[in-house]
Amino acid sequence: MGLGKRSLWRLLLPALRHIFRASPRESALLLGLLVLGGLVPVAVLGLTRALVDQLATTLGGSPFTPTLLWPLVGLALAFGLDFLLTPWVVYLQGSVNEKLTARVHLLLMEKVAGTPDLTPFEDPRFHDELQVLRDQAPYQPLNLLVFLGNAFREVLAALGVLLLLFGLAPFFPLLLLLATLPQAWLTFRLQKGVWEALLFGAPEARRMRYFAEVLLSPETAKEVRLFGLLPFFRRRYLEVFHSLYQSLRRARGRQALGTSLLVLLSALFTALALFLGLRQTLLGGSLGSLVLLLQSVGSLQQNLYALVQDGGMLYESLLYFEKLESFLARPASMAETGPGRKVQGFEEIRFEGVGFCYPNGKRALAGVSFALRRGERLALVGENGAGKTTLVKLLLRFYDPTEGRILVDGIDLREIDLKAWRALITAVFQDFGRYALTLEENVALSDPDVKPDPNRVAEALRLGGAWELLQRLGPQALLSKAFGGTELSLGEWQRVALSRAFFRKAKLLVLDEPTASLDPKEEAHLYRRFAEMAGGKTVILITHRLGSVRMADRILVLQEGRLVEEGTHEELLRRKGAYAELWRLQAQLYET
Numbered sequence: 001m002g003l004g005k006r007s008l009w010r011l012l013l014p015a016l017r018h019i020f021r022a023s024p025r026e027s028a029l030l031l032g033l034l035v036l037g038g039l040v041p042v043a044v045l046g047l048t049r050a051l052v053d054q055l056a057t058t059l060g061g062s063p064f065t066p067t068l069l070w071p072l073v074g075l076a077l078a079f080g081l082d083f084l085l086t087p088w089v090v091y092l093q094g095s096v097n098e099k100l101t102a103r104v105h106l107l108l109m110e111k112v113a114g115t116p117d118l119t120p121f122e123d124p125r126f127h128d129e130l131q132v133l134r135d136q137a138p139y140q141p142l143n144l145l146v147f148l149g150n151a152f153r154e155v156l157a158a159l160g161v162l163l164l165l166f167g168l169a170p171f172f173p174l175l176l177l178l179a180t181l182p183q184a185w186l187t188f189r190l191q192k193g194v195w196e197a198l199l200f201g202a203p204e205a206r207r208m209r210y211f212a213e214v215l216l217s218p219e220t221a222k223e224v225r226l227f228g229l230l231p232f233f234r235r236r237y238l239e240v241f242h243s244l245y246q247s248l249r250r251a252r253g254r255q256a257l258g259t260s261l262l263v264l265l266s267a268l269f270t271a272l273a274l275f276l277g278l279r280q281t282l283l284g285g286s287l288g289s290l291v292l293l294l295q296s297v298g299s300l301q302q303n304l305y306a307l308v309q310d311g312g313m314l315y316e317s318l319l320y321f322e323k324l325e326s327f328l329a330r331p332a333s334m335a336e337t338g339p340g341r342k343v344q345g346f347e348e349i350r351f352e353g354v355g356f357c358y359p360n361g362k363r364a365l366a367g368v369s370f371a372l373r374r375g376e377r378l379a380l381v382g383e384n385g386a387g388k389t390t391l392v393k394l395l396l397r398f399y400d401p402t403e404g405r406i407l408v409d410g411i412d413l414r415e416i417d418l419k420a421w422r423a424l425i426t427a428v429f430q431d432f433g434r435y436a437l438t439l440e441e442n443v444a445l446s447d448p449d450v451k452p453d454p455n456r457v458a459e460a461l462r463l464g465g466a467w468e469l470l471q472r473l474g475p476q477a478l479l480s481k482a483f484g485g486t487e488l489s490l491g492e493w494q495r496v497a498l499s500r501a502f503f504r505k506a507k508l509l510v511l512d513e514p515t516a517s518l519d520p521k522e523e524a525h526l527y528r529r530f531a532e533m534a535g536g537k538t539v540i541l542i543t544h545r546l547g548s549v550r551m552a553d554r555i556l557v558l559q560e561g562r563l564v565e566e567g568t569h570e571e572l573l574r575r576k577g578a579y580a581e582l583w584r585l586q587a588q589l590y591e592t
């Protein structure tokens, strides 16, 4: 059998650990009930044998003799127990399943969101594995519990019956087991095939989900309707579906065919065992033994067949938990540098020959060197794709430079405690988050460890230009139409994102295109408030609107990942280089 004893344990142990950690008491209770349930079929066979033997000796006598009564009562109790156990096993399986499913989701959330950098998102395999684990999280835990429970009961019952039979005719159980082995081997092998088809089909499944998402999501709803995108994405969905479906269907078809062929082989073995067993009993066994033998052929065969089928399904769930384990054990992508130095502020941040290539090989920065002093307001400008956002991502340590280093007061950023470093920084990103939470929560998220003080929230909203929003909606307004709340315009969302950045008490403020969705009046107001609030704070501003970079003490101009100019607005204009050219182009737009 492809599944050796060691590998079975290697698969079973992590799954069992998750079950017991999710719900220790209920899992232990469930195990107890399953043991009881597994003993019932054995008890029924044993009691039937005793009953028939007693019947044979008391034929013609009273039906109420104690020797007849006790196996009868025993049988009634065994059947009653079987019925009684079922609802409680189902109850416990349901209950453990809910906790186990929540545990799987929580582990995935902690692993993904707990990874400090963004490198894993660059790896398509990471997305594929996450997709399979997420998609199957709602049902694999339940499958595990149900099929593990079934298999456990079936193993116990089969062992008990085999043991009973062993006393009668030792070759009999051996033959029956032999009959089951090829079937079991094939089932496990094919089940693995189905799982691999699921796993290797993950990129397709991810594309399918994406095509469906485009048609279902409110973000794309306008273009879908205007451009009539339903047939296009429906066709793309079906193309991927058909290829994925074919490979899964082939795997499942092989499974059904293989099982059918082996069932015939098993039937032959069983017939042989039955014939030999009967012959031996007729030659000198009791009537009870004969009944036991006949009954157990059906029961054991059914049992072993169910065991193989349930075992196959269980195997798939175990493979799911194995994948979960390996996903959780993914090594950290960012080089660990020990506990890290705690910092509470900085005097100077220095980029020294910093270069960066994304994991796909795309070079985004090369040989960038500059220093930023505390309290300075620095603007980064350059064409699309020049590397401005990448530079900020390195500063926030979402990635480490592939060349050169970033020094904070002479200490390499990699040696600084990441949490302490990030606590010094607040930011508004180009693709800021829009959370389906209240207005107050949306703002206070940047400092989630403290209970939001309404005055502090109001002050942040004022600085972010969302004071009017606060007056109109109130702090408890839910910002999500999908959940029955209010929907904001893009510019209003940007004001909320700005307020969130200002709510955090930080020393360095990073603003990546903070005014892209703001009206000109608000943009002008915002920069005035910057001057008011940024006092003492270090600011890095990325923007294409050159009018607003005049507020900066210094401007860095990036071109194709290289720092090509550096200076104040006036200095750069005098230099008549790249910045002056950008300025001239923008000014022209207003002049004509």
Ligand SMILES: Nc1ncnc2c1ncn2[C@@H]1O[C@H](COP(=O)(O)OP(=O)(O)OP(=O)(O)O)[C@@H](O)[C@H]1O
Pocket (backbone or CB within 6 Å): 122, 358, 359, 360, 362, 363, 364, 382, 383, 384, 385, 386, 387, 388, 389, 390, 391
């Ligand atoms: N995750 C990524 N993987 C691979 N390449 C990337 C990734 N993110 C950005 N790039 C590439 O790196 C280069 C720099 O991108 P970056 O976002 O830093 O530019 P930018 O100057 O901020 O541009 P924009 O003004 O358009 O925001 C671009 O060519 C971009 O295509």
